[in-house]
Amino acid sequence: MTLAKIAIVGCGRPAQRWHLPTLAELARRGRIDFVAVCDLDQELAARVGGDYGLPHYANVEEMLDRHKDIMAVDVVTGDPSHHAVARLVAEHGRHVLVEKPMAVTLPCCDVIVDACRRNGVYFEVAENYFRMPKQRAIAKILGAGILGEIVRVHFVEPKGRRFRSFEAGAKPKNIGRPVSRFASYSGVFLDTGAHRFSQLRIYAGSEPTRMVAALRKYRADPEFVHEDWGHALVDFDSGAVGVYETSRLGEETVKYCQIAGTQGRILDHDTFGPQLPLRVMVGGGMRDIPVEFQRRRVGDLDVLNRIVVHTDPPITYENPYADCAIDDWSVGHAEEIMSIANAAANDEPPEYGLGGRKDVEMCMAAYESSIQGMRPVELPIHGITSYEKMLHDDHRDQFGRAIDQA
Ligand SMILES: NC(=O)c1ccc[n+]([C@@H]2O[C@H](COP(=O)([O-])OP(=O)(O)OC[C@H]3O[C@@H](n4cnc5c(N)ncnc54)[C@H](O)[C@@H]3O)[C@@H](O)[C@H]2O)c1
Incomplete structure (x- = not known):
């Protein structure tokens, strides 16, 4: 069996919290070879390299030139640099896994698609949410038709400073130039929206045809250029409707996800919690269906073994990482890493790939609709918004140069 040799670029917060420990655990379990780390910040690269006992670099090209055996690179840099780093990796003939959002605009996504095509390598987008155990179990329930035809998928997601009141003097403003600083963060819709649009599409089991959205900035702070509230409505080809609302301040809302079908619904207030509230029509009445989360110990960690949905017949999700010290959240990261690892080692097309572009497309449609006074935007998007x-x-x-040439 060939083990994919993988390196990471970008050793900041999300890398330290999720990617690095997951890469290291997959390597310990003999599923990949974790070979090098890279960060522009030389001190950080050295510290992380020391922690994981790996060679460290401050320059991507130097790392790729020194380690001809690197087969794939996990890119965990800030959003505006994804396309430039991914293109560099592809031009060195290596497969690439890039964090979400795939890139900050569709032309930037296409920089990655084109570079990978030209150089005969695969790309994967590190969209982790749909790969988490509970979300995989939900997809199995929907795939088995337990909820009937899906009519609406609804996410409400308070973020960060969730119960802070509006600031005095704050006036609602439509978004202007929300990513104009080209720093890491690019607004709530590109940040959490990319995740939720992915889930909306997967749960609706259909492609979006039209979107309407309102995005507003309420914070008076002129330094804060992004939207801090947004609401989007999605029309799906199947006739299902998607709703997504997120806020960084103000409204006292609770986290909420409801997937409603003609035969039942899932109503979940904790996307990652150990429950899956499923209610379906049985014999003319609605009945709660028990869902069991079976767990085991791996070292010091409580690890998910399987999820059993007590329908007739039962639906079972088996955790492919039940033998690894990987928590439920990081199973999503293990899955995306193994997706590019299998592409590199076995020439298997990655699981999500262009799905990451579709998530960015939905974000772009939302921003465009809001800018155009909540005008519906048709999907797919042709040309540039x-x-x-x-x-x-x-x-x-x-910066004196085009971003897609950067
Ligand atoms: N999937 C998730 O749940 C999740 C959660 C958080 C963040 N993210 C994503 O992870 C990515 C990184 O997040 P962040 O920007 O907040 O992290 P960050 O700013 O903490 O770290 C980014 C690191 O990348 C390094 N870097 C930037 N350009 C580089 C280059 N050309 N070569 C080498 N190193 C380089 C920086 O020095 C920095 O240390 C973002 O795209 C973000 O959207 C995903």
Whole structure:
């Protein structure tokens, strides 16, 4: 069996919290070979390299030139650099896993798609949520038709400073130039929205045809350029409707996900909690269906073994990492890493790939609809939206070159 040799670029917060420990555990269990780390910040690269006993670099090309055996690279840098780093990796003939959002605009996503195509390598997008155990079990329930036809998928997601009241003097403003600083963070819709649009599509089991959205900035702080509230409505080809609302301040809302079908519903207030509240029509009445989460110890860690949904016949999700010290959350990361590892070692197309582009497309449609006064935006998007154009212009003004040439 060939083991994929994998390196990481970007050793900041999400890498330290999820990617690095998961890569190391997969290597300990003989599923991959974890070979090198890289970060522009030399001190950070050295510290992380020391922690994991791996060679460290501050320059991607130097790492790839020194380690000809690296087969795939996990890119965990800030959003605006994904396409440039991914293209560099592809041009060195290596497969690439890039964090979500795939890139900050569709032309930037296409930089990755084209570079990988030209160089005969695969790309995968590190969209982790749908790969988490509970979400995989939900997809199995929906795939088995337990909820009937899906009519609506609804996410409400308070973020961060969730119960803070509105600031005095704050006026609602439509979004202007939300990613104009080209720092790591690119607004709530590109950040959490990319995850939720992925889940909306997967749970609706259909492709979006049209979106309407309102995104507003309420914070008076001029330094804060992104939207801090957003609401999107999605029309799916199947006739299902998707609703997504997220907020960084103000409204006292609770986390909520409801998948409603003609035969039942899942109503979940804790996307990662150890329960899956499923209610379906049985013999003319609604009945709660028990869902069991079976766990085991791996070292010091309480690890999920399987999820059993007590339908007739039962539906079972088996955790492919039940023998690893990987918690439920990081199973999503293990899955995306193994997706690019299998692509590299066995020439298997990655699981999600262009799905990551579709998530960005839905984000772009939402930004565009809001800018155009909540005008519906048809999907797929052809050409460049005015939002993307504005972002590209901003980049040229600030850095003197086009972002998709960066
Ligand atoms: N999937 C998830 O649940 C999840 C959660 C959090 C963040 N993320 C994503 O992870 C990515 C990273 O997050 P962040 O920006 O907050 O992390 P961060 O700012 O903490 O770390 C990014 C690191 O990348 C390094 N870096 C940047 N450009 C580089 C280059 N060209 N070569 C080598 N190193 C480089 C920086 O020095 C920094 O240490 C983002 O795209 C973010 O959206 C995903």
